[in-house]
Amino acid sequence: MRKVGRISVLVFSLIMALALVLSGCGGSKPAEKKDAPAGGGDKVVKIGVPTPMSAPGDYKSGEINLNTLKMGAEQINAAGGVNGSKIELVIGDDQGNTSKGVSLVQKMISEDKVCAILGPWHGSVALAQAKVADEKKVPIMLHYSWPDEITAMHSDYVFRTSPFNSEIADLLIPYLKSKNYKTIAVLAEDSSYGTGFGSAMKKAAEKEGMAATLVVFPSNAIDFTPQLMDLKRAKPQPELLIVASVYQPMYLIPKQAHEVGLSPKTQIMAGWDYPSWSPDFWKTVGEAGKGILYPAFESASMNLTPLGQKFKKDYKEKYKTDPPIYAYFLYDELMMVVEAVKKTGGTDPVKIAAALKDMEFEGTTGKVRFERKEGPVWNQWMGHQTFIMQLNNVGDMGDKAELIFPKK
Secondary structure, three states: HHHHHHHHHHHHHHHHHHHHHHHHHHOOOOOOOOOOOOOOOOOOOEEEEOOOOOOOHHHHHHHHHHHHHHHHHHHHOOOOOOOOOOEEEEEEEEEOOOOHHHHHHHHHOOOOEEEEEEEEHHHHHHHHHHHHHHHHOOEEEEEOOOHHHHHOOOOOEEEEEOOOOHHHHHHHHHHHHOOOOOEEEEEOOOOOOHHHHHHHHHHHHHHOOOEEEEEEEEEOOOOOHHHHHHHHHHHOOOOEEEOOOHHHHHHHHHHHHOOOOOOOOOEEOOOOOOOHHHHHHHHHHHHHHHOEEEEEEOOOOOOOHHHHHHHHHHHOOOOOOOOHHHHHHHHHHHHHHHHHHHOOOEEOOHHHHHHHHHEEEEEOEEEEOOEEEEOEEEOOOOOOOOOEEEEEOOOHHHOOOEEEEEOO
């Protein structure tokens, strides 16, 4: 009996050793990892958010981007997530710097394994980030980055709900024609946004027979007296000055135009949207802000969808201020990614991009679908409206500004 026992132990040991050898050589092959389904367990839907959160980037807009996405993710997760999986935002500060922004997107894709990217901001940074996303085949969505080149690259992975520079210039033309302007000027920062819009506006105005002047300045400038005095001395003095800038210059130029006597003879159109939500505008401009115009993609007369009404209400309750228009566009993008994950049943970026391509989504301001034609109109939403607002009293913001075009 002892001999039989020893033989049994020996046989058992040989069987275990053989099993270990086979497993090391692939004899017991583990299950292949497939596209992770969105649902159950510890699975998450990771979304990359590279956006400016510190200087020299436009960190105030970056904060609004983060607020929008955090609120949206909280709402989705509180309702059970996406097919049972939680949304996880992978957030990074690009500081408005191209190389930093590119590195962030590369990391989010290769290390964090995000299924989509939302929240890019500065045009030149967003363009570089879009090229990385295209190369890596991960969908990236741009909610307020304007360079034509972003969608003109005709990528299957680059989507834009934002308007773009040449479209925006064309949207302004009906107002300029209604005022019968003969001479305009554009004072533009030397960014892809500023020079891109400035060139497009000059071209669009000249096509309509207007004399148009484009003046480009360094985006870190704070003294605009030389440029403004040149415009004042011009023969004829421009009837309208459009400021194509963000942040500090956008506040300082209207103030300094008043101080040198360029305005009110020259009407000032100050950037886009900023006076409608930024308290820093009135802190800087003061009394010189009376009568200033600004174009916007939203007004009180605009009909929001039920989703848009709810988003506006929720955002104001949570952050004690109305959301700017680009927050609506960004919120739509998040919800479209969620729909794509639901439709595809997983987090494969290639499948999500394919789902976005032909999606029709009832967004906050209307139905969103991506058009593909030519030039910049490629995976591009074209449902934007333009409203011209006028500031009549110090402190006017948002719905207190007067809508002067189009008339109600």
